[in-house]
Amino acid sequence: MKTQGELIDNVLKRLSDTAEQVWTRPEIARYGNEGLRRLSSDTLCVWDTLFLEDSATTGNYTCDAELQYMDGGDVICAQFSYTAPSDADYLDPGQLDLGPTNHTHLWETAYLTETYFRAVYQLPEDLAELERATWDYKRIEALRSSELESADSRYQINNGEVLGYLRDKDGWRSFRKWRVPAAAADSFTITGYLGLIRTPTDVSAETVLGSWGVCRRLPTMHPTRSAQGFGFPRRPFKDIRNTKVEHSRHATELENDDSVFEIPERYVKYVRNFVLFRCYERNGLGQDLQLSSFFKQRYDEGVLRIKARMKALNAYRRNIVGETQQSDGRPPRARLPWQYGRVVD
Amino acid sequence: MNRREIREEVFTRLNVELSSPVYWTADDVNESINDGYEEISDASEWYERNAVIPLLSNRTYYDLRSTLNDGFLSPRRCFNNQTNRWLSAVHLRELDMHTYRRWEILTVTEPEKRFMRGLWWFGVFPKKGADAGTLKFYYSAIPPALLQDTDSPGFQNESHYGLVEYALFDLLIQDGEVAKAMTHFKQYQEYEAALALDINRRIQGDKVNRLKG
Numbered sequence: 001m002k003t004q005g006e007l008i009d010n011v012l013k014r015l016s017d018t019a020e021q022v023w024t025r026p027e028i029a030r031y032g033n034e035g036l037r038r039l040s041s042d043t044l045c046v047w048d049t050l051f052l053e054d055s056a057t058t059g060n061y062t063c064d065a066e067l068q069y070m071d072g073g074d075v076i077c078a079q080f081s082y083t084a085p086s087d088a089d090y091l092d093p094g095q096l097d098l099g100p101t102n103h104t105h106l107w108e109t110a111y112l113t114e115t116y117f118r119a120v121y122q123l124p125e126d127l128a129e130l131e132r133a134t135w136d137y138k139r140i141e142a143l144r145s146s147e148l149e150s151a152d153s154r155y156q157i158n159n160g161e162v163l164g165y166l167r168d169k170d171g172w173r174s175f176r177k178w179r180v181p182a183a184a185a186d187s188f189t190i191t192g193y194l195g196l197i198r199t200p201t202d203v204s205a206e207t208v209l210g211s212w213g214v215c216r217r218l219p220t221m222h223p224t225r226s227a228q229g230f231g232f233p234r235r236p237f238k239d240i241r242n243t244k245v246e247h248s249r250h251a252t253e254l255e256n257d258d259s260v261f262e263i264p265e266r267y268v269k270y271v272r273n274f275v276l277f278r279c280y281e282r283n284g285l286g287q288d289l290q291l292s293s294f295f296k297q298r299y300d301e302g303v304l305r306i307k308a309r310m311k312a313l314n315a316y317r318r319n320i321v322g323e324t325q326q327s328d329g330r331p332p333r334a335r336l337p338w339q340y341g342r343v344v345d
Numbered sequence: 346m347n348r349r350e351i352r353e354e355v356f357t358r359l360n361v362e363l364s365s366p367v368y369w370t371a372d373d374v375n376e377s378i379n380d381g382y383e384e385i386s387d388a389s390e391w392y393e394r395n396a397v398i399p400l401l402s403n404r405t406y407y408d409l410r411s412t413l414n415d416g417f418l419s420p421r422r423c424f425n426n427q428t429n430r431w432l433s434a435v436h437l438r439e440l441d442m443h444t445y446r447r448w449e450i451l452t453v454t455e456p457e458k459r460f461m462r463g464l465w466w467f468g469v470f471p472k473k474g475a476d477a478g479t480l481k482f483y484y485s486a487i488p489p490a491l492l493q494d495t496d497s498p499g500f501q502n503e504s505h506y507g508l509v510e511y512a513l514f515d516l517l518i519q520d521g522e523v524a525k526a527m528t529h530f531k532q533y534q535e536y537e538a539a540l541a542l543d544i545n546r547r548i549q550g551d552k553v554n555r556l557k558g
Contacts, residue, residue, distance in 0.1 A: 016519055047463025131462075132437060137447035239449070248463060264410055264417065264465065266387060266487050269380075291523060305387065306464060309419040313434045313461050334454035337428045 001268045005257030007032055011275050015286070022286040023279050029254070035274030035299070036251050039267065041128045043306040044248035046262065050124070051237040051244050054135075054162070054181035056109050057118040059101035075106065079122070085157075096120070096171055099180075117181040119156065123173045126250040130175075134244045135162035145169045148178060155179065162243055177243060185242035203236050270302035346505040349494035351378055355512045369516055379490045381511025381533070382498055389541040390418055390485040391500050397426075398480045400456070400473040405449060409465040409484075416486035420467065423459050424481040432459040432469065432480070440470055456480065500540060507536025 001007050008028045012018045040046045059080025061067060070076055080101035082088065091097055099118040103109065123130070133140050141164035148155040148166065159182035166176040188203050197203065197215040237244075251262045261268050273295045280292035346354070352374045356363050386392055396413050409417050423432040435458040440448045452474035460468045469480070488499055498505055510533035517526035 014519055016521065043464070045464035047466050132441075134449070137449050139441040139446070246462070266383065266416070266418070269383070288523070291518070294527070310461065310464055312419045313459070335428065335430075335457075338430055 001272070002260055002265055003257060004029060004032060004254040004259045004261075007261075007268060007272060007275070008257070011272060011279070014272075014276065015279060017286070022284075025257075028275055028279065031275040031278040032271060033253050034278070035271040036254065036261070036263070038274060039263070039270055039299075039303065039306075040249070040251040042303045043310070044129050045267075045306055045310060046128075046249050046251050047131070047246070048249050049244055049246050051242060052121045052175060052177070053187075053237065054117060054177075054183070054185040054242050055187070056103070056112060056115045056184060057099065057101045058103055058106050058109065059098075060104045077104070077106070078118075085116070096122070096174070098122075115184070117159070117184075119177045119180040120170050121175045121177075122171075123175050123245070123247075124249070125173070127173070128248045128250055130167070130245060130247045132246040133165055134239070134246075135177075136241050137239050140164050140243075142167070143178065152178070175245070181241075181243075183241060186238040186240040188236055188238065197236070267302070267306065270299055270306075273299040273302060346502065347495050347497045348375065348378060348491040351505060351508050351512070352494075354506075354509045355516070358509070358513060359516065368520075373516065374512055375491075377512035377515035378508050380515055381508045382491060383487055384511060385500075385504070385507055385533075385537050385540060386487050387418065388537050389500075389544050391540060391544050392416075392486050392488040393421065393483065394486045395481055395483045398467075398482050400469075400476070400478045400480060402474060402476045403452060403472055405468050405470070405472045406462065407467045407469075409467050412467075413482070413484065413486070416488070417465065418485045418487065420459075420461060421483040421485065423483065425455055425457075425478075426481060427478045428455045428457075430457070432456060434458070435460050435470065437462075444470075501543070504536050504540045507533050507540065510536060 001010055008025050009018075011028050011032075012020065012023065012025075015023055017023055057080065058077040060075075060077045061070075061079055062081055063079065067076065078101070079098060081091065081095060081098055082100055083102050085100050087100065088097060098120050100116045101118075102114065102116060103112060109115075130142075133142070140162055143164040143166055145166050145168050148164075152158060155178050156176075158179045160179040162177045162179060162181055164178045166178060167174060170176050201208075203215075254261070261271075263271075277292050277295035277299060279286070280288045280295065352371060353363055355374050355378070356366060356369075359369065361367070361369065394413075394416075398407060398412055401407075424430075425432060437460060440458070440460075445451060448470060449472075451471040453471055455478065456469035456471060456473065458470045460470070462468055467482070491498065498508060510529045514526045514529040514533055517523075517529065
């Protein structure tokens with residue numbers, strides 16, 4: 001079972017209802033997406049990264065509802081709500097303070113006399129848990145606003161290097177950088193701004209493997225927000241003076257019968273157990289609460305297995321007393337192969 | 346037992362004529378046997394494999410979904426073929442707090458440590474500076490399905506009856522015979538637990554535990 005269609009066929013066969021007399025394909029598809037979402041949020045198994053770029057904020061819409069009016073080819077930049085720092089005093093109660101934005105298109109940045117950097121970002125809705133954040137390759141600290149109020153009471157306006165972040169007062173999905181970035185992150189100069197990367201030399205000085213087609217992989221860059229591990233790099237970021245968020249997210253939703261599951265094939269059976277649990281649970285013909293409970297239990301067992309596997313590597317790890325204390329470290333030195341200078345039988 | 350023998354055992358217990366089964370076809374039973382084979386392998390992780398992973402330039406994370414295959418379950422050990430050293434397991438916090446703070450940019454030497462992100466991203470530290478060298482990665486996986494009648498499950502014979510019990514459960518539950526199906530599932534679970542125990546206790550009888558082991 002690799003696709004939504006295969007899952008539905010398999011479930012209907014197990015329900016002995018291939019003629020869809022009791023359960024329909026759209027209903028099972030809905031349960032499948034619910035199961036997939038539950039599995040990824042229960043286990044936090046889908047890991048990903050995203051950049052909250054330290055750059056002059058270009059904003060070209062003011063609320064999510066406007067997105068549906070963007071035309072094909074339009075560049076979607078960011079949401080904004082006011083244009084100068086002094087406007088912040090006039091925000092309506094409850095309105096999200098995303099910081100000032102004074103231009104609406106990327107090319108305008110070349111003509112700005114004053115650059116504003118954004119401190120508050122909206123994290124994507126599919127983010128399940130934030131695992132680690134870095135700025136300029138260095139881990140930044142997760143902080144509570146109460147800690148910063150006493151340590152740096154002007155933390156909302158002081159500019160500087162980003163040393164930490166808050167998530168506890170600006171809204172459910174907010175991410176506030178502390179301090180507000182003072183300079184733009186390093187970035188690539190790309191020729192053109194639409195379509196796929198055609199000239200890898202814009203991005204990397206390394207030797208290009210192959211001589212035709214499009215760019216498949218960029219050195220130093222982990223694919224961000226890629227559902228299947230395939231496709232093309234669309235937007236290269238640099239880590240230098242930039243904020244990166246490593247997180248777990250929900251698996252990509254399935255849209256039609258040909259949609260491929262993002263999770264490995266083995267785990268689709270856990271989703272199947274969830275679907276069977278929902279099918280047997282719903283009121284009406286075919287309801288069987290005993291079977292529903294049985295399949296829910298099997299789904300739960302699957303969740304426990306995944307959690308155990310994600311911790312498996314820790315079992316091989318040596319723990320260090322006091323390891324949560326940060327110490328100055330230095331890069332490891334190159335070591336010779338273990339048998340160097342010895343006679344090996 | 347091979348797949349044909351397991352299937353015949355299932356038909357016998359269902360009281361179905363072997364030569365011309367009517368209600369359940371041979372394909373139905375084969376599918377249930379393979380479903381059970383996958384389930385018992387997933388629960389016990391008996392199938393251990395290794396694969397060579399080519400090291401890539403400036404690459405910290407390797408996607409085990411594509412680098413290995415869909416059968417990957419969990420990591421075991423990892424060996425660097427250039428240094429002839431085993432990669433030690435490390436937690437991300439250790440790298441953040443007890444090595445160089447900007448550890449992600451280091452390409453000074455061969456990978457020495459390993460860690461996992463999520464269920465299938467395999468990370469190494471430090472990363473390589475060029476497309477050169479390999480790692481040998483040991484892991485547990487789901488075995489290939491039993492496609493031919495002569496194919497046998499890879500684990501010991503006494504656990505093969507677990508597949509018979511699972512197939513009976515799977516077929517009966519499709520037929521709405523819930524009580525009978527549950528009886529067979531309980532028996533299957535006993536086989537599953539016994540196999541998992543065997544896997545975890547392979548050296549238990551002879552192993553002497555001691556300080557500084």
